[in-house]
Amino acid sequence: MTRISVFIASTIDNFIASADGSLQWLLDAAGDGEDYGYDRFLATVDALAMGRGTYDHIAHLDPLPFGGRPVYVFTHRPPEPRDGVVFWQLAPRQAAEHWEATGHERVYLDGGRVISDFLAAGLVDDLLLTKVPLLLGDGLPLFHRVPVATPLRLLGVEPFPSGLVNLSYAVSR
Amino acid sequence: MTRISVFIASTIDNFIASADGSLQWLLDAAGDGEDYGYDRFLATVDALAMGRGTYDHIAHLDPLPFGGRPVYVFTHRPPEPRDGVVFWQLAPRQAAEHWEATGHERVYLDGGRVISDFLAAGLVDDLLLTKVPLLLGDGLPLFHRVPVATPLRLLGVEPFPSGLVNLSYAVSR
Numbered sequence: 001m002t003r004i005s006v007f008i009a010s011t012i013d014n015f016i017a018s019a020d021g022s023l024q025w026l027l028d029a030a031g032d033g034e035d036y037g038y039d040r041f042l043a044t045v046d047a048l049a050m051g052r053g054t055y056d057h058i059a060h061l062d063p064l065p066f067g068g069r070p071v072y073v074f075t076h077r078p079p080e081p082r083d084g085v086v087f088w089q090l091a092p093r094q095a096a097e098h099w100e101a102t103g104h105e106r107v108y109l110d111g112g113r114v115i116s117d118f119l120a121a122g123l124v125d126d127l128l129l130t131k132v133p134l135l136l137g138d139g140l141p142l143f144h145r146v147p148v149a150t151p152l153r154l155l156g157v158e159p160f161p162s163g164l165v166n167l168s169y170a171v172s173r
Numbered sequence: 174m175t176r177i178s179v180f181i182a183s184t185i186d187n188f189i190a191s192a193d194g195s196l197q198w199l200l201d202a203a204g205d206g207e208d209y210g211y212d213r214f215l216a217t218v219d220a221l222a223m224g225r226g227t228y229d230h231i232a233h234l235d236p237l238p239f240g241g242r243p244v245y246v247f248t249h250r251p252p253e254p255r256d257g258v259v260f261w262q263l264a265p266r267q268a269a270e271h272w273e274a275t276g277h278e279r280v281y282l283d284g285g286r287v288i289s290d291f292l293a294a295g296l297v298d299d300l301l302l303t304k305v306p307l308l309l310g311d312g313l314p315l316f317h318r319v320p321v322a323t324p325l326r327l328l329g330v331e332p333f334p335s336g337l338v339n340l341s342y343a344v345s346r
Contacts, residue, residue, distance in 0.1 A: 012302070012325060012342070013316040014187050025322075119308060129185070133325035133342060135292060138318045143186040145311045149198075152185060152306035154336035163327035167338060169185070169306060 002099040003106040004123055006115050007041050008142060009130040009164075015139030016112050021053070029132045032162050036130050045108040047072065047099065053140075054111035055085075072099075072107075074114055092121035116144035124150070126170045133163040175272040176279040177296055179288050180214050181315060182303040182337075188312030189285050194226070202305045205335050209303050218281040220245060220272065226313075227284035228258075245272075245280075247287055265294035289317035297323070299343045306336040 009026055010016050017023055030036065048066055052075035058064060064071060064084065071085045072095065078087035090098065099107050109115055109124065118124050152169040159165045182199055183189050190196055203209060221239055225248035231237060237244060237257065244258045245268065251260035263271065272280050282288055282297065291297050325342040332338045 012300075012340075119310070127185075131340070133327050135316065135323040135325065137292070137321050137323070143308065148310050150308040150310070152308065152336070154306050154332060154338065157330055157332045157338055159327060159330045163325070165327065165330055165340065167185075167304070 002096060002104045003125045004096065004099075004109055004118060005041075005045065005106055006109050006124060006127040006129075007038070008110060008115070008128075009036070009132055010142040011132050011134045011136045011139075013135045013137070014142045015136040016142045017140040018136065019139050021057075021140065023057075025134055025136065026132060029134060030130075030162065030164060034160055034162065034164075036160065036164060037128065037158070037166060041128060042066065042108070045069065045106045046104040047102075048108045048110065049074070049095065049114060050109070051075070051111035051114040052077070053113070074117075092118045092123050096121075096123050112140055112142045112144060115142065116146050119143075119150055120146035120148050122148065122150075124171055126155070126168070127152070129167045129169070131165045131167060133165075175269060175277045176298045177269065177272075177282055177291060178214075178218065178279055179282050179297060179300040179302075180211070181283060181288070181301075182209070182305055183315040184305050184307045184309040184312070186308045186310070187315040188309040189315045190313040191309065192312050194230075194313065196230075198307055198309065199305060202307060203303075203335065203337055207333055207335065207337075209333065209337060210301065210331070210339060214301060215239065215281070218242065218279045219277040220275075221281045221283065222247070222268065222287060223282070224248070224284035224287040225250070226286070247290075265291045265296050269294075269296050285313055285315045286317060288315065289319050292316075292323055293319035293321050295321065295323075297344055299328070299341070300325070302340045302342070304338045304340060306338075 047070045049072040055073045151172040155168040220243045222245040228246045324345040328341040
């Protein structure tokens, strides 16, 4: 099966953006030239998948900064077609089946809503969580409430001089 | 001023109990004889403070397992008086002033609602967060939404063989 992987930065209270969608706190905390393992991770994935909110944050970039990898955007209101981007509204299980049939070995899942939907479907294989030393108090959540518990296995912990910490987990099956 | 410190275990999605109040997942994950720094931490505090929900979990214990340290319980519905336990409904600022006047050097703050109220008041000095390798999906939250951001400074990271990780932060003033 296609491996489905999360790599996302969040505050200690698990927000991925301020309530107004801003990522300024992340730029302030992590804009030090360190990439927190991003390039190394990106090199291992065939494709990216994200929700519409995440896509809209990067849609102005041309080309998209993913080395030509296909991007799947979950949305109920598809914009104009764009080369290399698939706008769809598949359920997680259907999407995973499509990726498997396409031959993707590893898909990078981004965005709180999409990650939570895939967790609810039992379809996430591993998570690399970059924890920013900040309690934001309010904002857009990384984890939405879902009726499914997911046991994890700690793969590694990597603190950085900036105070950010990478926590790496595999989902226990 | 009295130092006000948090030490609490939570899942990766920041739940401190299941939706029904159960801590079985914590016992399953952390019931290995390791104390995750608890005794060392407890030795540094003069008093404990918690909400009514947290207190009700331990109220049946006699004596309370805190070495005779005074316990402050924030509640609007005080039960029968109990030696060594103060039931009150002070605001965080008033409580901190009381502790300062009492001469407490360090108070151990426990329970999601109380921790969040003290964060909202800017009155937390440090947090030791024990992260359990589990996404619970739903439950009682560690961090309630508050209108205040709290910048943190990473003090240390300690992974344990069980897969739990202690993250230690001081609040940046």
